[in-house]
Amino acid sequence: MEATSVPGGRSVLERSPAARLPDQALKWGLTGLAALILVLLAYFFVRLIGQSHNVFSRFGLSFVFGNDWDVSRDIYHGAPLVVGTLITSAIALVIGVPVAVASAVFINELCPRRVRAPLSMLVDLLAAVPSVVYGLWGVFVLIPKLLPAEKWFASTFSFIPFIGGGTVTGPNYFIAGLILAIMILPIVSAISREVIATVPSEHKEAALALGATRWEMIRMAVLPYARPGITGGAMLGLGRALGETIAVVLVIGDAPVIGHNLFNQGYSLAAVIANEFGEAQGLHSSALFAAGLVLFVLTLIVNIIARRFVTRGERGHAGTGATGMTIAPAGEGG
């Protein structure tokens, strides 16, 4: 088709170089934006290490394992923070996960179809409550109302180590853990519902056809199939709990010591940053950045493991699409 070429020697079917420009610009512009995310994350990591370098070169690993956080003597051994973070998150998992999974199973397998959507929406609504509001509620309602019950519990079960015995303070590990449990409930429940919904109805029908009761069907067909996904959801919840700041700083007591039992005051990594950064200078502020670095690495590891479980749980069986999305904003929905 000689006649169809234009001056410049290209076919009319080809676009002129100028007309191709916007395409190239779009492609590389979008690629640049995508690359920007990676660059930002890497840059943050480097800057955080740079800022906390002082503390790590001074205290080394005892920043994480030493038990002495004293601003007045400029000594920063952060075990009280790490322990507080881990204890409160553990409490959150122990309380939050069973409740979340129970609600997910109930909503998916037992409740009438008509109330399924409204019930899920109500559970999701918990995620729409800002953390400062949880803190407000914790400080002025939960702490005063639960104190008598906690005192009774601590004296009745005083023989159990770490739980009973010692003094009971208003703000304490248990209250912080309880609030965290409420905060992780919607995301764990949402992911569990998502995974339970992928259980093939053939499995469930087979169990029922063999004469299983509803509960036996849930125990033998639903839960084993959904276990990896539920584990992943719980780990994502753990990631949330580890990094939660404002609600925890208000109800944990902000005392840089390792509490002797569940109802003692403590501190957490995120709480110390929010609470002390205002007056921090020099080594102190470097210590707070180091606390941030420890928290960042901790949540990163937990999240990476969680992703493994969730993708295995959802994609491992027969592939059900829409994997990642259900995780990202599910907790925020509401």
Place this chain on the structure above:
Amino acid sequence: MSVTGLGPVSARRRRIDQAMRGLLLAGTVIALIPLVLIIYYLLLKGLGQWTGSFFSSDPTGSFFGSPGGIRSAIFGSLEIVGLGMVIAIPIGIGVALYLTEYGRESWFGNLVRYFVDVMTGVPSIMFGLFIYIVLVLGHVGGAFTGWKASVALALLMLPIVVRSAEVVLLLVPSSLREAALALGAPRWRVVTRVVLPTALPGLVTGSLLAVARGMGETAPLLFTTAGALALTGNLGAQMNALPLQIYNDILSPRTALQNRAWGAALTLVAIVLIVNILARAVSRRSRMA
């Protein structure tokens, strides 16, 4: 093992079944109790605060006399989140477009997807810390400013926008893209005239959910805008915001301020809920179309 065939379920198994069903129901009820309690206390303690002057006056900051209202906090929040939206939504949708239009299977696309996932799990305080280290300590255009809070919130919203936008863009049928390309449309026209308009309602929903999330965050604001009393339209100055106002009022020993915290919290929850409902309304409309 009975060989009688379909006999009735034994009493023991039936009891266990009943008990476990009851337990699962109890779990669901327990899950809903905190929601009911929080809403109850918000209404009980917050509604009384909602007077005309509560919304039309700024916090006075003086220890005696009237504590003032929350006007500057409401507007500060809207301004900060508004700018954050303007930053996060175009970038987020751009990254999602890259992931669906160019990087579906490529290693780079998968890498970006993975790190966006990782970013959704980064605690909000880390974004505040990041902006604090880079922009506040670096004294880029002053120390604490409103726009730095916007950037921190934008970072927080970004992964949410990307993930939700990607899912919606993937739902746009390939046949639409192919039809446009076959008609001779260049790629950028396919994206701007076919892909984006088709996915628009879903994109709006995802963005609004991200905005609702950003609205309630306190920790990133603490490190970036640090709060103020007076109403200001200047994003280059320190600004007040609802979550900050609530946080500071909780820490105050004065009952009047603590009461104001309840009123402000009710306002914040109401705003977040309205944005959420809007998001849902948009996505519902798109499903009918």
